[in-house]
Amino acid sequence: MKTVISRKSIRKFAERPVDSTLLNTLLDASARTQTMGNLQLYSVVITQDEKNKQKLSPLHFNQPMVVQAPVLLTVCADFNRTVKWAEYRKAHPGYDNFLSFMNAVSDALLYTQTFCNLAEAEGLGICYLGTTLYSSSQIIEILKLPRLVFPIATLAVGWPAENPNQTDRLPLSAIIHNEVYHDYTESTIDDLYNYKENLPENKRFIEINNKETLAQIFTDIRYSKNDNEMISGTLIEALKQQGFL
Template sequence: MLNQLIRHKTIRKYSDRPISEQTLNRCLTAATRASNTGNMQTYSIVVTLDNDIKHALAPAHFNQPMVEQAPAVLTFCIDFNRFDKWCDLRHAQPGFDNILSFSSAAIDAVLAAQNFAIAAESEGLGICYLGTTTYNAMDIIRILKLPKMVFPITTITAGYPAEVPTHQEDRLPLDGVCHHEIYEDYDAKEIERIYSYKESLPTNQQFVRENGKETLAQVFTDIRYTKKDAENFSKTFLEALRHQGFLK
């Protein structure tokens, strides 16, 4: 089990082999066994297999090819709509229209997503996370017809692998991301040490050259994750939070 976690590789190309309903349900059952706040299960999982709906979802994920190519696209959502409806039927006054409730349910939805991912891998499937889910949340809300008090937080594409990457992605040294007892802040020497392996990788050095940059960090800040994009998408994210009822 631990070895499976350590061997994880993201799979972006899938074979045509469909996922049986039985396999999918086993993985979804594993998803729902993840820890969650007060056992309220304030999340929903939208399982999209239909090609037309995947086609409609693709632009919201910046047309990453996995969305249309994968047999299954799973959108993990915060869901207080179901719980609120139960409260209404049971003469209870729910109070989840706020950012703290959003945040707690978002954690629960992501725990369920990761259980799904691990279960899927143990069944021989490959998965890819789409971090774009929160970028264009309003588009996903419209396409999947998510009512108020429901919010898409992350997406997994899943299918049997057609192609497995030869190498695992690099990771920072363990002691670069873990802290003993309290947070130990980094000095320049520590930063140099932590990032040196990543900077030394030929693929990353090629990445810097191809993008006409001086450093790998600049590829991240100037091309892949720019301040301007993050600020624009922060605005639409906050608007979506307001629209769905989580922010006044």
């Protein structure tokens, strides 16, 4: 629990490589995570080659850690392996549908997070790249992902070369609901977001961006309606292309 409580995302990595025995131990141990019907509906593409990191970099919006991290892991929802197995065993798979996609996404993300917890407990630093879903069709092409394989999460992994401050979190009462969901009133929202909105770095952020409120930074700049709708379209197209829709 100590590692989790003190954890932070790491975006600057030392030149020190990640030993392949350690990496494989972590990847293997993470597979103890629960998985649907014990099918392990995921695969991990490991990128260590400089040229391949350079190819992936623009798809992750040229965030510098993509090239700088010694290891990139692209965790994929994978029904291809299970389907191949079934086809070689006189079985008739029916996993080219949305439920199966979501089941494989679940398996992939649960696996991803156990890997993060274990790697951080070993002192490694992780940055989870939220850009994977934004550029899915190009990532599919570069990593040569076949039908029924879909990139879900990318992790930059290495030894930390920075020690950033921990970011804030909402109070527990913001995320838990007893027995049924209790919707948020204006005054609850005020209470829950008060601390976050009054952090000096957030106030400065509002000023620099010439906005009135912190929420506008998210809705107008970081995750805008236009971008979300455009990317939703390309994401759905990529799902069709990979046979899940």
